[in-house]
Amino acid sequence: MIIIVDDRDLVRQGFSGMFQRIGYPVYGVSGEELPGWLESICSNEIESIEAFLVGQTNIDFCPVAKIRSITKLPVIGVLEQNSLPDILQLFEAGADDVVRKPIHVREILARIAAIRRRREVTRTVFEYGRLRVYTDGRDPEIDGKCFPLPRRERRILEYLASNGERRATRSQIYNAVYGLFEQDVEECVIESHISKLRKKLRKVLGYEIIDSKRFLGYRLAIKVDQSSVGESDRDVEIASGSFGQDLQATLG
Template sequence: MHIYLYEPRADRLNGLMAELRSAKMKPVPIQATFFRGELGLLNRGGHEDRPFLIAENPELMEQITALRTAGCSNPIMVMRDFRNSRDTAAALDAGADDDLVIPVKSIELKARINSILRRSHGHSAESIEVGEVIAYFDGRDPEVSGATVKLSRREHAIFQQLVLNAGRVVSKGSIYDAVYGMSEDQPFDKVIDVYICKIRKKIDQAAESGHNYIETVHGRGYKFSAAADEMGRVGGM
């Protein structure tokens, strides 16, 4: 999971970077000038799920407003050294999704981010059931026909993009950007096809019905969905 991190204090930045990496997140440090750039580019497919973690600073309100004015739906989380109810209320009213007092452990931060993301995609629970598949948003491997299906870290990241958008077509470019977009060693995008093939094989082999849950929609991308006679089983748990 990529996360944009704004912390102007170098000593705090290094500690936060280490904490986020310990939870398998990929922090991308940004500068104040980032908020004065072309923020509309964040609205491209695959970028809208990347959260912002912004330290309290004199320009905080302007930064939040700039993101929301540009149409960015990315989760925004504010970090503070001390609780201040008035400032917290102002940040939330301006468009922030959460307001935290540091230090905060990465395991809690990741859970808060996952909660915001799944609600933004219309899922209120910690998991979604699609036919025989139970997909979790907290990092657990999915269950298919009652059996746990082991996914690698990269497979899990791609699988989550599919299940967050269950029933809808997700473009390969959107998946690529969500998983590799800010990586320094971006692989050729054909790698998405390879991972999709691996995930599809694992899910289909475990599904007792034999249904192919991941459909390739030629020229558009991929769709994760239940069989037509199981569509009534799609929903949160």
């Protein structure tokens, strides 16, 4: 999720529309609302945030410095025009990057990915056997070929890939896909999205790649190749099977 900090409703709505068209939820907050909002969110919700975009605000304190005092997530300043004093002030306050409007949202995502890469927080490409997942807005690939997905399903796949071995709960996935404060969509819709995504991936890959555990959540898992099982492992399986048959015969 992308957080837009700007006092102008039109700017927040404009960024929201552009990001949501490529599947990224956005939450807008004014400069005046920012301190209370930062205090109200919990650590689980912060994990769903990918970056802050800070635009024009009419407040006495610096919003970039306020955000930086709470989190180390990427912060990008957005200026209306080139101004060296403003650029330097944003960097001194802790901004990771400064851009000038107009700017395409895909460029913003690329800059966010670059910031995270420099910090070694996350990668932008994840390999799961034949499946390759990107986190910069591109569709995934299977066997090197583009595998188009609806934006919600693609965002779920991206989130699971970036989550690594950790399982993601339905609530965490919902926050990443729809945002923290979405009121019009029920959380249970995530299960429907995941079900459709699993079927599509299983049809092409031939196996289940989304592993789910009740009460624990979801994660991506690489298929175990049965042909790679060692002879000793098969001997144990055979021995176990023979022991079970002998035990049944004895008890019978």
